[in-house]
Amino acid sequence: MDDIKLIEIKEEILADNDLAAQQLREKLRGDKTYVINLMSSPGAGKTSLLLKTISVFKDSHKTAVIEADIDSMVDAEKIRDAGVKSVQLKTGGFCHLDSQMVKQGLDALGSENFDLIFIENVGNLVCPAEFDTGAIKNVMILSVPEGDDKPLKYPLMFSTSDVLIINKTDMLALSDFDINILKNHIARLNPGMKIFELSAKTGQGMNGWIEWLKNQLAEF
Secondary structure: OOOOOOOOOHHHHHHHHHHHHHHHEEEEEEOOOOOEEEEOOHHHHHHHHHHHHHHHOOOOOEEEEEEOOOOOHHHHHHHHHHHEEEEEOOOOOOOOOOOHHHHHHHHHHHHHHHHHEEOOOOOOOOOOHHOOOOEEEEEEEEEEHHHHOHHOOOOOHHHHHOOOEEEEHHHHHOOOOOHHHHHHHHHHHOOEEEEEOOOOOOOOOOHHHHHHHHHHHOOO
């Protein structure tokens, strides 16, 4: 009897996605379209941060947003009402976006006509970290109420992200969240990670994030 052949489906899917993501990234670079993949757990403040950020950039840069949710169009409607074009990707049961899903969103927008596009990925600290979306940069948000131990629990998310935004710093006085402990965890996982401490609600600390993004766009 012949041996049973084992096929690693997940490895094949990831390999195919990585190739498609790299091709998409090359196209975006050619089009001069800077795409940011924004990831976090639900409630960390992705949409609040986006609304504050696009209010700064929408007049100087052609800006759009790709929203992803298992269901609903609530966040896409908020972005539209803020005066920025958005498309909604309804993922159904999928807890992440991959490069093919993102390409559909980019095609719907006509990405070559934009300077800056944000992807608001599905709220999750696990699945989105595994799939390359083709974005130029991966940015993750960790909110103070979530705790400073999350790099220990979700190391891949912190390892694959280029930027960490510590949001809801206005709540630090009400929490035992220790930023230095968090930074020590990150230093072991991803020492080159850029870190910004801010409150999207109050606006405190937003300038550092905004200036970094301005520099990224100027150098792109």
